[in-house]
Amino acid sequence: MKALAIALTNLKRFFRDRTNVFFVFILPIGLILLIGSTMGNAGTSSFGVYPGAAPGAVADRIVAGLEERGFSVEGYGSAEDVRLAVERGEVTAGVAVPDDLDARLAAGDTADIAFYATPNGQGAQLQSVVDTAAVAASETVAAVRFAVSRGADRGTAEGVVTAAAAAAPTLTVTTSTVGEELFEGATTYEVGSAGELILFMFITGLAGSAELIETRRLGISRRMLGTPTSAGTVLAGEALGRLVIILMQAVYIVVASALLFQVDWGNLLATGAVVLLFALVAAGASMLFGTLFSTPQQSSGAGIIVALALAALGGAMLPIELFSPTLREIAKVTPHFWAVDAFSEVLRRGGGLADILPQLGVLAAFAVVLITVAAWRMRAVIARG
Amino acid sequence: MNAVLTIAAKDIRQRLRDRSVFIIAILAPLALAFVFNLVFGGVLGGNVQLSVGVVDADEGPVSDGFAGLVDSLEAAGLLDPTSYPDAAAARAAVDDEDVGAAFVLPEGLSARVRSGQSATMEVIGNVDASTTAAIASAIAERFAASVRIGALSAATALGAGVLAPDELEAAAAEAGMAPPPVAVTAVETDTRQLTGSTYYSAGLAIFFIFFIAGLAITSMLGERSGGTLPRLIAAPIPRYAVLAGKALASILVSLGAMAVLVIGTTLLIGADWGNPFGVAILVVCAVLAVTAIMNAIGSFARSAEQGANLQSVVGIVMAMLGGSFIPISLGNPVLAAVARLTPNAWFLDGLAELQAGNVADVLPYAGVLLLMAVVWTAIGLPFMRRAVAA
Numbered sequence: 001m002k003a004l005a006i007a008l009t010n011l012k013r014f015f016r017d018r019t020n021v022f023f024v025f026i027l028p029i030g031l032i033l034l035i036g037s038t039m040g041n042a043g044t045s046s047f048g049v050y051p052g053a054a055p056g057a058v059a060d061r062i063v064a065g066l067e068e069r070g071f072s073v074e075g076y077g078s079a080e081d082v083r084l085a086v087e088r089g090e091v092t093a094g095v096a097v098p099d100d101l102d103a104r105l106a107a108g109d110t111a112d113i114a115f116y117a118t119p120n121g122q123g124a125q126l127q128s129v130v131d132t133a134a135v136a137a138s139e140t141v142a143a144v145r146f147a148v149s150r151g152a153d154r155g156t157a158e159g160v161v162t163a164a165a166a167a168a169p170t171l172t173v174t175t176s177t178v179g180e181e182l183f184e185g186a187t188t189y190e191v192g193s194a195g196e197l198i199l200f201m202f203i204t205g206l207a208g209s210a211e212l213i214e215t216r217r218l219g220i221s222r223r224m225l226g227t228p229t230s231a232g233t234v235l236a237g238e239a240l241g242r243l244v245i246i247l248m249q250a251v252y253i254v255v256a257s258a259l260l261f262q263v264d265w266g267n268l269l270a271t272g273a274v275v276l277l278f279a280l281v282a283a284g285a286s287m288l289f290g291t292l293f294s295t296p297q298q299s300s301g302a303g304i305i306v307a308l309a310l311a312a313l314g315g316a317m318l319p320i321e322l323f324s325p326t327l328r329e330i331a332k333v334t335p336h337f338w339a340v341d342a343f344s345e346v347l348r349r350g351g352g353l354a355d356i357l358p359q360l361g362v363l364a365a366f367a368v369v370l371i372t373v374a375a376w377r378m379r380a381v382i383a384r385g
Numbered sequence: 386m387n388a389v390l391t392i393a394a395k396d397i398r399q400r401l402r403d404r405s406v407f408i409i410a411i412l413a414p415l416a417l418a419f420v421f422n423l424v425f426g427g428v429l430g431g432n433v434q435l436s437v438g439v440v441d442a443d444e445g446p447v448s449d450g451f452a453g454l455v456d457s458l459e460a461a462g463l464l465d466p467t468s469y470p471d472a473a474a475a476r477a478a479v480d481d482e483d484v485g486a487a488f489v490l491p492e493g494l495s496a497r498v499r500s501g502q503s504a505t506m507e508v509i510g511n512v513d514a515s516t517t518a519a520i521a522s523a524i525a526e527r528f529a530a531s532v533r534i535g536a537l538s539a540a541t542a543l544g545a546g547v548l549a550p551d552e553l554e555a556a557a558a559e560a561g562m563a564p565p566p567v568a569v570t571a572v573e574t575d576t577r578q579l580t581g582s583t584y585y586s587a588g589l590a591i592f593f594i595f596f597i598a599g600l601a602i603t604s605m606l607g608e609r610s611g612g613t614l615p616r617l618i619a620a621p622i623p624r625y626a627v628l629a630g631k632a633l634a635s636i637l638v639s640l641g642a643m644a645v646l647v648i649g650t651t652l653l654i655g656a657d658w659g660n661p662f663g664v665a666i667l668v669v670c671a672v673l674a675v676t677a678i679m680n681a682i683g684s685f686a687r688s689a690e691q692g693a694n695l696q697s698v699v700g701i702v703m704a705m706l707g708g709s710f711i712p713i714s715l716g717n718p719v720l721a722a723v724a725r726l727t728p729n730a731w732f733l734d735g736l737a738e739l740q741a742g743n744v745a746d747v748l749p750y751a752g753v754l755l756l757m758a759v760v761w762t763a764i765g766l767p768f769m770r771r772a773v774a775a
Binding site: 017018019022023027030031034035045058062069070071083084086087088089096101105110111112113114115116117118124125126127128129130131132133134135136137138139140141142143144145146147150151152153156157160161163164165167168169170171172173174175176177178179295297298301302304305308309312313317318323327 | 403404405408409412413416417420421423424425435458463476479480482494497498501502503504505506507508509510511512513515516518519520521522523524525526527528529530531532533534536537538539540541542544545546547548556560563564565566567568569570571572574575576577578694695697698701702705706711720737738741
């Protein structure tokens, strides 16, 4: 009962500080929104194009050819603008068509299209795409050139080329894809939300370690021990307070992301189990941190480092599927990995409680170890102040 | 002037004695830049060479022509081809991500093309590498276009009466190999982008500077609650000297931290900040802007704690919107416009411009950062005066 009172006091103190409201409730949703809206654009390649001052038929076909091949095309007003856009990474690669392209080709001359890509990016590969678009767009021009080179009259050759083009054989390229889509059935918000949830539960936990230190520094814990209250009860109360705050934030993120971004959290029992066990891990880490440092500034500074580093390593920021094999093994030492893994089973593959038992087991082990060590350490420092 | 320096020196000593400055301004960005670069580095830097599988079931002149194209792309360092016996093996290789994509030239391809029939070749891509698949199809289509152009050219010459029917095949082969009328020439470009390790180093460095740049105002609020402020005011020094001394201290501590970070990330994680002179200009201007912002924000508060809380909220929001954690300006015009309000974006973009090697390129960015410093100082000054009043 006394433990509950201590937990309640913790909660009251937490919410009296209005910046906590920002960190616990506003920041996570803001980040999910931000990441969700930027991640949608990553991964597709784009061309910056200057189509020439007054683009003719061939120039138009080249630009259209880029779009037909699935690239987004961004128009620019000059070749120099295209080059700057490429150098700044606004587009993957750039194309500048000379102003007199069609006129030159009509007169039987050849023409050069400028291609821009940065030396160390994927853009260099895209020259093949431009090359193909340019060759395909000028096939009749090439045929007429060949006939003229063999001594044909230009006018005659231009007269027969249209009929010849209709009859010429076509080598068709079909493209098929294999493999399982990485995030099949998951929106960018769903991939992001699970990671954010885990990231923020742990940050809130470690940030709370500063309040544990404050409790000691202000002498509150000593005074509590001065009353007929056992050290165990004080510890339980402090741990319970942290756990409730973390769980409250978790429930809030789950509900808010479901309402605002239509994130489907899957089997609620399974999701609930992951959240509860990870909250215990975070609460344990929070208590442990509270015993390792002596000033709130130190513990919150170190807390941010540890929380962000573990989240990055554990796959809560970048999907674990994009990690290198070595890094994937390293990730397994973080509790975050197991929570992320459990969530991808539940959210993406529709898994239930039975499918994530191994992950839950590892999380439970993390929680038990952290809470035991923290309790042992706290018993030693709680009276010290 | 003497009083300003004395107060600044005292503030700096006070800060350095509290080890949290080292944790927040140096250890945190270094450690996180290391981890972020480790985790995200592989994603930002793309592999230029494309590995492809080739299945040649045709073994005729057409597939020889395709092999020639693949060889020339390999020689240019763009392709890394591997041969597979059949389509199933190639498909498995793509599925296992042994190769990015595969080309399949079916049996009888040359015979069909020779007899003027339409034919098909196949490109196999992986669903999760759409750009690789698109590049591979472009290479195949380029080849298909040259086959078609050969046939079309020969037919046109025949129609124009300058080619005998028995010359068709040879003419088609010759015309298919002829250089196209529209050539694509790569123009050399500079890079105005940061590598992964530099991006995370710079982004995190400026982010954590937010947490120490606002010390001027929070330490003032601290002096007040600690009871030392009335004593400072009672001393025979002008009030602006107290403010100036504290501002100077926080600027110097921030600059020191940035210097350590620039050198530390260069040595430890291979960050490449660019021309040191340009970096110095941007760092100084960014520190001034961040100092002005954080002290103005802190001056809205009534206690040191409240001020620090308000500052950390602003610092995190600006870091998120300004691209300190993730490069957000890519693709979304609204976010790109909002990012322009943060010093983080101008600092990072200025550093990116510097990668082209021209120090003068950073001046517009440094100018905007200085303008931010002036505007925020103008906003904050009335409130700071209030804070220094007894």
